[in-house]
Amino acid sequence: MNGIHDMGGMQGLGELGYHENEPGFHEAWEVRVFALVQAMQVGALRPYIERIPAADYLRMNYYERWYTALVTRLIERGIVTRAEVERGHADPDVVKATPVVTPVVARELLFRAPRTEQDIALAPRFRVGDRVRGRNIHPTTHTRMPRYTRGKTGVVERDRGIFTLPDSERVSAEPKPQHVYLIHFTAHELWGEEASAHDSLYIDMWEDYLEPA
Amino acid sequence: MSQRHSDHAQDHTDVPSDPALRVKALESLLVEKGLVDPVALDVLVDTYENRVGPRHGAQVVARAWVEPAYKQRLLDDGTAAIAESGFSGPQGEKLTVVENTPSVHNVIVCTLCSCYPWPVLGLPPTWYKSSAYRSRTVMDPRGVLSELGLDLPDAVEVRVWDSNAASRYLVLPERPKGTESMSEADLAMLVTRDAMIGVAKVASPRVGDGA
DSSP states (O other), rough: OOOOOOHHHHTOOOOOOOOOTSSSSSHHHHHHHHHHHHHHHHOHHHHHHHHHHHHHHHHHHHHHHHHHHHHHHHTTTTTSHHHHHHHHHOOOTTOOOOOOHHHHHHHTTTOOOOOOOOOOOOSSSSSSOOOEEEEEOOSSOOOOGGGGGBBBBEEEEEEEEEEEETTHHOOOOOEEEEEEEEEEEEEEHHHTSSSSSSSSEEEEEEEEGGGEE | OOOHHHHTTTOOOOOOOOHHHHHHHHHHHHHTTTOHHHHHHHHHHIIIIIISHHHHHHHHHHHHHHHHHHHHEEEEEEHHHHHOOOOOOOTTTSSEEEOOSEEEEEEOSSSOOOOOOHHOHHHHHHHSSSSHHHHHHOOHHHHHHHHHHHHOTTEEEEEEEOSSSSOOOEOOOEEEEOTTTOOOHHHHHHHHHHHHHHHHEEEEEEEETTT
């Protein structure tokens, strides 16, 4: 969706706020939200983060967005109720579940890269060296195609393999695996003549985001 | 809940004035319902607070500097070479290492969220997730780098990697001058997180360092 999260190329979004050697977490609750997300194994939160209204998104700190997305997902999945979240206590007649992530699993999670690449045979639509253009599409739900790539022409640099199209996570129950390509765009193509003639941008794009150029 | 909350419908849970209390309440709810094991939660907190971080990436970089065959494996297949050094895990399914040279400078950003190579760099700093960094780096990488203290000559090619799909990226910085006699362990001490994101170079050691 054309949400506030799709920020590439926007202007006027404030300061970098750079601090050298800044830690990943600033407050104790931030790492606890992070750990709760890992412990619940509820899958990608990005679609839920992207649904946060723009004004709230900009106001919230990063882990406040995670908290909001996690709660929304847990409620939508029927794992908790809003009343329970407000109270901080379970409904009295609730049947106690068994945690998915035990301490042993938690220790293993550190070393296990979840595999999303698909080992299936699927002919690629594009080859390395092909000129391709970002399609002019405006999905209303989650997508990994930044808007600054729409209508822009680049070259296929590498075939990344086959991955499920993230757009299909919510639009359809049917997974849609397809090739992902590393695309090379010149800075001139993306940002015009004022950009440096030497510079370029690389981005992985699913096949559905591209058309022959 | 307030009127504001119902205005936002079910897509949004109001953020409390004190997030710490809200998170604590959510945690105790999930524990009470048997959905979360508190010991497992402590393991996860300890892991991401203390056990993953940019020192892993620094070890990978230092090894690549002293071992040409490893460097080649790293550039050919980052995931396998990094696993060979003992690092893997969430956000590390496919790791791509891009090499900085005197003529090419690479910088990593995620415009859509906060994609970052956790197994080698840990969790990202706030500035990496800031609206300004995410919005500006793709369009004006030289301006962002300059603001962060890195002015690149016009002749250097800047490659921006918008990391938000299959792969996560690690920059292999240039080995600084004056480090020829340093050990791999001492070299690793020089490598900064910023250099592995591509917003800085690795500085030469000050006189007396690494001796």
